Amino acid sequence: xxxxxxxxxxxxxxxxxxxxxxxxxxxxxxxxxxxxxxxxxxxxxxxxxxxxxxxxxxxxxxxxxxxxxxxxxxxxxxxxxxxxxxxxxxxxxxxxxxxxxxxxxxxxxxxxxxxxxxxxxxxxxxxxxxxxxxxxxxxxxxxxxxxxxxxxx
Amino acid sequence: xxxxxxxxxxxxxxxxxxxxxxxxxxxxxxxxxxxxxxxxxxxxxxxxxxxxxxxxxxxxxxxxxxxxxxxxxxxxxxxxxxxxxxxxxxxxxxxxxxxxxxxxxxxxxxxxxxxxxxxxxxxxxxxxxxxxxx
Numbered sequence: 001x002x003x004x005x006x007x008x009x010x011x012x013x014x015x016x017x018x019x020x021x022x023x024x025x026x027x028x029x030x031x032x033x034x035x036x037x038x039x040x041x042x043x044x045x046x047x048x049x050x051x052x053x054x055x056x057x058x059x060x061x062x063x064x065x066x067x068x069x070x071x072x073x074x075x076x077x078x079x080x081x082x083x084x085x086x087x088x089x090x091x092x093x094x095x096x097x098x099x100x101x102x103x104x105x106x107x108x109x110x111x112x113x114x115x116x117x118x119x120x121x122x123x124x125x126x127x128x129x130x131x132x133x134x135x136x137x138x139x140x141x142x143x144x145x146x147x148x149x150x151x152x153x
Numbered sequence: 154x155x156x157x158x159x160x161x162x163x164x165x166x167x168x169x170x171x172x173x174x175x176x177x178x179x180x181x182x183x184x185x186x187x188x189x190x191x192x193x194x195x196x197x198x199x200x201x202x203x204x205x206x207x208x209x210x211x212x213x214x215x216x217x218x219x220x221x222x223x224x225x226x227x228x229x230x231x232x233x234x235x236x237x238x239x240x241x242x243x244x245x246x247x248x249x250x251x252x253x254x255x256x257x258x259x260x261x262x263x264x265x266x267x268x269x270x271x272x273x274x275x276x277x278x279x280x281x282x283x284x285x286x287x
Contacts, residue, residue: 001191001192002191002192002193002196003190003191004176004182004191004193006193006196008174008175008176008193009175009176009193009194009196009197009200010196010197010200011171011174011175012171012172012173012174012175012176012177012197012200013171013175013196013197013198013199013200013201013204014171014200014201014204015167015168015170015171015174016167016168016171016172016175016197016200016201017171017200017201017202017203017204017205018167018171018204019163019164019165019166019167019168019169019170019171020164020168020201020204020205020208021164021204021205021207021208021212022160022163022164022167023160023161023164023165024205024208024209024212024219024225025208025212025216025219025220026157026160026164026219026220026221027157027160027161027219027220027221027222027223028218028219028223028224028225028226029157029161029223030228031161031164031165031168032228033253033254033255033258034254034279036254036258037254037275037276037278037279037280038279038282038283040276041276041279041280041283045280045283047283047284049282049283049284049286050283060158061157061158061161064154064158064161064162064165065161065162065164065165065168066165066258067162067165068161068162068163068164068165068166068168068169069165069166069168069169069172069255069258069259069262070169070258070259070261070262071162071165071166071169071262072165072166072167072168072169072170072171072172072173072259072262073169073170073172073173073178073259073260073261073262073263074169074262074263075166075169075170075262076169076170076173076174076262076263077173077262077263077264080174081173081263084264085263085264086179086263086264086265087264087265087266087267088179088180088181088251088260088265088267088268089181090180090181090184090250090251090267092267092270094249094250095180095250095252095267095268095270095271095274096270096271096274097246097249097250097274098245098246098247098248098249098250098251098252098271098274099246099250099252099257099270099271099272099273099274099275099278100246100274100275100277100278100281101242101243101245101246101249101278102243102246102247102250102252102253102254102257102271102274102275102278103246103254103274103275103276103277103278103279103280103281103282104239104242104246104278104279104281104282105239105240105241105242105243105244105245105246105278106239106243106253106254106275106279107239107278107279107282107283108235108236108238108239108242108243108282109235109236109237109238109239109240109242109243110230110236110239111230112243112253112254112255113198113247113253113254113255113256114253114254114255115228116230116240117198117201117202118198118201118202118205119205119209119228120228120230121198121202121206122202122203122205122206122208122209122210122228123209123210123227123228123229124206124210124227125227125228125229125230126232127229127230127231127232127236128228128230130232130237130240131230131236131237131240132240134237134240134241134244135240135241135243135244135247136244137244138240138241138243138244138245138247138248139187139243139244139245139247139248140187140188140189140248141244141248142187142244142245142247142248142249143184143187143188143248143249143251144187144188144189144248145248146248146249147188153181
C-alpha cells in the first residue's frame with residue numbers, strides 16, 4: 001500500500017496543513033489554489049466573470065501564495081531532495097489536455113484538491129466531501145483506463 | 154508587501170515545501186496513487202485537512218478574529234449541478250495528467266519545466282469557464 005513508506009506523506013501533508021492554517025489564523029483567508037487562475041486572469045480579461053470584486057481584491061494575495069508554493073518546493077529541492085532538480089516523464093500531450101480539463105473543471109466546480117480537499121473538508125462542508133468523492137473516483141477510473149490502454153508513461 | 158501578504162508568502166512556502174516533501178509535485182507519484190499502487194496521497198490530503206480542521210474549528214473558539222484582522226469564516230459551497238459536473242471534468246484531467254492546481258504550481262520549483270505546459274492549459278481552461286458562463 002505504501003511502497004515508499006508513510007513518513008514523507010504524513011510529514012509533507014502536515015507541513016502543508018500548517019502553511020494553510022498559519023494563513024487562516026493570521027488573515028482568515030483560505031489558501032486554496034484553483035482560484036489563482038481566475039483571479040490572475042482578471043489582470044488581462046475584461047470579462048465580467050473575471051472582473052468580480054472578489055477576484056480583484058484577492059488577485060495579488062493569490063499570486064503571492066503561488067510564488068510561495070514555488071519557493072517552498074525550490075527550497076526543498078535545493079536543501080533536502082536527494083536527486084535534485086527533476087523533470088516529469090509523463091507525456092506532454094497528457095499534461096496539456098489534462099491541464100485544460102483541470103483548469104475548466106476546477107473552476108466550474110469552485111474548488112480543487114486544496115479548495116474542496118483541504119479547506120472544504122477541514123470546514124466540514126458536505127458539498128466539498130461530495131466533490132472530493134466525485135473527482136477522486138473519476139480520476140482513479142481515468143488513470144486506470146489510461147494505463148490499461150497502454151499509455152506509458 | 155503588507156503584513157497579510159508576508160504571512161501568505163510564508164504559509165505558501167510551507168505549503169510548497171510540504172508538497173515537495175511528500176512527492177506530490179511529481180506527477181508519477183500522484184498517478185501511482187490514482188492507479189492504487191501507492192496510497193500515500195490520502196495521507197497527505199488527510200494530514201493537511203486534519204491540521205487545517207484544527208485551525209478552522211478550534212482556534213476561533215479562543216481567538217475572536219484573525220491575528221491581522223478580518224473574520225473567520227469556514228469555507229462553504231452550495232451543492233449544484235455545475236459543481237459536480239466540474240468535479241467530474243477535473244477528475245478526468247487529474248487522472249490523465251497527475252496534475253492538480255497546487256501541485257502543478259509547486260512542481261515548477263522542483264525544476265519540472267514541462268509543467269509550464271500544464272499550467273498554461275489550466276489558465277486556458279479557467280478562461281473557457283469564464284467565456285461559457287451565462
